[in-house]
Amino acid sequence: xxxAYVAKRCGVFLLIVWLAATxxxxxxxxxxxxxxxxxxxxxxxxxxxxxxxIEAMTREYEQRFGLNQPLWSQYLAxxxxxxxxRFNYSISHYPRTVNExxxxxxxxxxxxxxxxxVLSFTIGTLLGAFLAWPGAPRSxxxxxxxxxxxxxxxxxxxxLILMYLxxxxxxxxxxxxxxxxxxxxxxxxxxxxDVLQHAVLPALSIxxxxxxxxxxxxxxxxxxxxxxDYVTFxxxxxxxxxxxxxxxxxxxxxxxxxxxxxxxxxxxxxxxxLVEVIFAYPGIGTVLFHAIRExxxxxxxxxxxxxxxxxxxxxxxxxxxxxxxxPRITYRRA
Amino acid sequence: MPEQDRPGRLSxxxxxxxxxxxxxxTALLPISVPVAKPRDIPRNRTLTLVWTGREGRWVDxxxxxxxxxxxxxQSGPGMFYEPLAYYSAFADKEYLWLAESYAYSPDFKExxxxxxxxxxxxxxxxxxxxxxxxxxxxxxxxxxxxxxxVDVQQFMQEARVADPNTVVITFKVPAPRFFYFMTYKYDxxxxxxxxxxxxxxxxTTFKHFxxxxxxxxxxxxxxxxxxxxxxxxxxxxxxxxxxxxxLAPMPRVERNIWLPSAGEQQLAQALITNQVDYSTSLLPTxxxxxxxxxxxxxxxxxxxxxxGYMDWWPSSLYVNNEQPPFNDKDIRWALSxxxxxxxxIDVGWAGAAEPSPLPIPAYPALRPYIDSVKDLxxxxxxxxxxxxxGEEILSKKGWKKDRSGFWADTQGSRLTLEIICTGGLGxxxxxxxxxxxKRQGVDASFSLPPDFNVxxxxxxxxxxxxxxxxSVTDPYHTLRLYQSASLAVPGAHLVNFTKWKNEAYDKIxxxxxxTDMKDTAKLMAxxxxxxxxxxxxxxxxxxxxxxxxxxxxxTYWKNWPTAENPYVNGAFWHLTYAMVLWNLQATQ
Numbered sequence: 048x049x050x051a052y053v054a055k056r057c058g059v060f061l062l063i064v065w066l067a068a069t070x071x072x073x074x075x076x077x078x079x080x081x082x083x084x085x086x087x088x089x090x091x092x093x094x095x096x097x098x099x100x101i102e103a104m105t106r107e108y109e110q111r112f113g114l115n116q117p118l119w120s121q122y123l124a125x126x127x128x129x130x131x132x133r134f135n136y137s138i139s140h141y142p143r144t145v146n147e148x149x150x151x152x153x154x155x156x157x158x159x160x161x162x163x164x165v166l167s168f169t170i171g172t173l174l175g176a177f178l179a180w181p182g183a184p185r186s187x188x189x190x191x192x193x194x195x196x197x198x199x200x201x202x203x204x205x206x207l208i209l210m211y212l213x214x215x216x217x218x219x220x221x222x223x224x225x226x227x228x229x230x231x232x233x234x235x236x237x238x239x240x241d242v243l244q245h246a247v248l249p250a251l252s253i254x255x256x257x258x259x260x261x262x263x264x265x266x267x268x269x270x271x272x273x274x275x276d277y278v279t280f281x282x283x284x285x286x287x288x289x290x291x292x293x294x295x296x297x298x299x300x301x302x303x304x305x306x307x308x309x310x311x312x313x314x315x316x317x318x319x320x321l322v323e324v325i326f327a328y329p330g331i332g333t334v335l336f337h338a339i340r341e342x343x344x345x346x347x348x349x350x351x352x353x354x355x356x357x358x359x360x361x362x363x364x365x366x367x368x369x370x371x372x373x374p375r376i377t378y379r380r381a
Numbered sequence: 382m383p384e385q386d387r388p389g390r391l392s393x394x395x396x397x398x399x400x401x402x403x404x405x406x407t408a409l410l411p412i413s414v415p416v417a418k419p420r421d422i423p424r425n426r427t428l429t430l431v432w433t434g435r436e437g438r439w440v441d442x443x444x445x446x447x448x449x450x451x452x453x454x455q456s457g458p459g460m461f462y463e464p465l466a467y468y469s470a471f472a473d474k475e476y477l478w479l480a481e482s483y484a485y486s487p488d489f490k491e492x493x494x495x496x497x498x499x500x501x502x503x504x505x506x507x508x509x510x511x512x513x514x515x516x517x518x519x520x521x522x523x524x525x526x527x528x529x530x531v532d533v534q535q536f537m538q539e540a541r542v543a544d545p546n547t548v549v550i551t552f553k554v555p556a557p558r559f560f561y562f563m564t565y566k567y568d569x570x571x572x573x574x575x576x577x578x579x580x581x582x583x584x585t586t587f588k589h590f591x592x593x594x595x596x597x598x599x600x601x602x603x604x605x606x607x608x609x610x611x612x613x614x615x616x617x618x619x620x621x622x623x624x625x626x627x628l629a630p631m632p633r634v635e636r637n638i639w640l641p642s643a644g645e646q647q648l649a650q651a652l653i654t655n656q657v658d659y660s661t662s663l664l665p666t667x668x669x670x671x672x673x674x675x676x677x678x679x680x681x682x683x684x685x686x687x688x689g690y691m692d693w694w695p696s697s698l699y700v701n702n703e704q705p706p707f708n709d710k711d712i713r714w715a716l717s718x719x720x721x722x723x724x725x726i727d728v729g730w731a732g733a734a735e736p737s738p739l740p741i742p743a744y745p746a747l748r749p750y751i752d753s754v755k756d757l758x759x760x761x762x763x764x765x766x767x768x769x770x771g772e773e774i775l776s777k778k779g780w781k782k783d784r785s786g787f788w789a790d791t792q793g794s795r796l797t798l799e800i801i802c803t804g805g806l807g808x809x810x811x812x813x814x815x816x817x818x819k820r821q822g823v824d825a826s827f828s829l830p831p832d833f834n835v836x837x838x839x840x841x842x843x844x845x846x847x848x849x850x851x852s853v854t855d856p857y858h859t860l861r862l863y864q865s866a867s868l869a870v871p872g873a874h875l876v877n878f879t880k881w882k883n884e885a886y887d888k889i890x891x892x893x894x895x896t897d898m899k900d901t902a903k904l905m906a907x908x909x910x911x912x913x914x915x916x917x918x919x920x921x922x923x924x925x926x927x928x929x930x931x932x933x934x935x936t937y938w939k940n941w942p943t944a945e946n947p948y949v950n951g952a953f954w955h956l957t958y959a960m961v962l963w964n965l966q967a968t969q
Contacts, residue, residue, distance in 0.1 A: 080832045087450070088834035100524070100531025101838065107525045108450060111585075140440045141451040142586035148440070151610055215650060222650055223437060223643040225611050228429060229636075231419065232609070327437020327643030329610045337440065340831070 134349030156330035171261020179269030198259030694848030
């Protein structure tokens, strides 16, 4: 692989991150809302009472957050902070920093979304491959309509249906939260089981929906691959059906799926926001939802910037690592 | 040799396997941080409650310094900073706490507070007058940087320690309500902090949280043993100065779990299955379902309407008194006559509310004031639903209905009222009131804008639905909500959401401010004078009382604050939650 190619890709990566980060800075500010004043007044309203000096407090904290500075000055400070991955204080949770808040939530989201993405990819890809394979049991084709239907449903709607059936009506699974109230986090079997049990409903609502998507695209790729000359040649050679299926069809059809998987993994941080919200799952999705509602510029910026970087890194890695996955690809000059 | 098969290079198969393994391992990420496990406490000694949080998670679990701007005493810290005194508006009773006594100078420019002896902070350091003086002087110096800073700054000259149990506070102006301001009631009161902990800290960023150090340091019987975005766990300490002194019994609750709310449905389910004992208010439409499925759940009014108690926040339809035509009191009265409060109660609140003739809650200490203006209210009925009267007022002013049935002035401009609202009040009342006004020919609309608070506070609104965080014991704090200028409080920060201005009224409220809270005869006379101006002017249009419909579970705990036993209001998020904890008894 040429060093020049890697350097070029890294340059493109930095450019994309800068462009996206710039949008990320200006978009929340377009609303014209004053997050500091809103926060202070919201606090006051929670108590049903307006304490004296809200104006003075607003000025004080706008100064502290640098929101009294001209926009260009705020933008330069923002770029400097982003370059050091220091995202400032959260406006709505002051004096907690954006880094602290994200550090708490990211493991939950990565745990949930990482697992569900890989699981739905694996199940969906296998299902899709079998659905297109003539030798697969015919009963498997009955799965097509429900997979299509599920694929059309948003994650959160599926979550609400599952919550009603499995948690409210049947009471098989906990309704919300990361673990049982009163339980203490510890590396014990009981606690691990508790966490996994609480993850089942949100995970299921993602897997059921996402699996359909993976299956449908894999099925499409398999249909194309089965028409390739090398598959016809393999069949003509009298190779076992299983060998043709796995080594010739699936292996080639899976490549575009892998690209999509890498991008999906890059998007993990943006999370299934509404799924986390309805299940009160303590991940980054609920934090982002809250930050948008509170117009917490710094928290929105921190999360969105991390998503941008994660996506950029995933794409970059995919480009760099593709030769390992597909030996036909090389970045060496001919 | 192909590149991928060279020795020492990662093979494709190994790469894919490693990737899958890595992805699988992420499932265990959330449980990667073990903590020391606190002692076991049985369910029947645990009080589990649900408070708002944010989308089912705490965002302030590390903030136990209530002066940090992102912190809020409502979500736990209020339990840890005991006050100089408590006040129960329901019992109309003051409970001196860290203070043993207090006295004002005759001109109310000096206040002497005697603190109790024998109180220690949880780290063993004695509590003293130094802590009180330090808290007040710091608030004065910090001013707008922290909550209550400006309130203290505008009145207080200095707090000085006369001896270990005596603080002398001098004021810039007579301040007969300063001790009451510091007293805990509802959401108002000054949190007294430990000087030896806070003196080296920046109050605005100090979190005052470290389980290993047993922080927050407190005089209360509580200790934070665990706090995360999912839950705050607070255990009872073995010893408490107030129990020793016979002021209150040791709480029977040994563990208090604070959970963030994940939503009304989840909360109702958790109450039905006895997972939760106490929670934030439920909607009046949800409570009957909860009662049916778990008869052990009660509210302040048992299982009967209004399913709760009257909060200190009577609601009104505000109209911006600076914006024509609502700067005309007659237009305000016409709007009032078009509003059917009973329909608002029936439709918006499912029958679970009462109309409020004045922006003052009918609490024991305030009832005599409300009674004293009954004749004025008879003459100017602020609750009257009388569309004909409203039409007459508008017709006399030259308004006529246009072809579409809306009132229009002589220029043809419609009587338009855009109402902005927020929260539960907006969702319940907004659609009803806008429809009522439309049917009477007012071109009304309502919305729930995300920047409601800013627009309302800055007067960038035409109509709004909101309450009154004012009086609970004497009428001053409600009267001041309408003051447009004050001479008694130099540099006063005024509320005046309505933007109504009346010099005579302002002078009366200044006079109320310098009057002794105990001089009820004079206060009553001044209140009447103020109401003689306020009621005919009607700066905002009173609607209904506001209610806290708090479910309380009697499965594990009894002696909750109820209408039969109203020792305090039942809002655990208020600063008087400690009083509920003294009173709760275990059922098992």
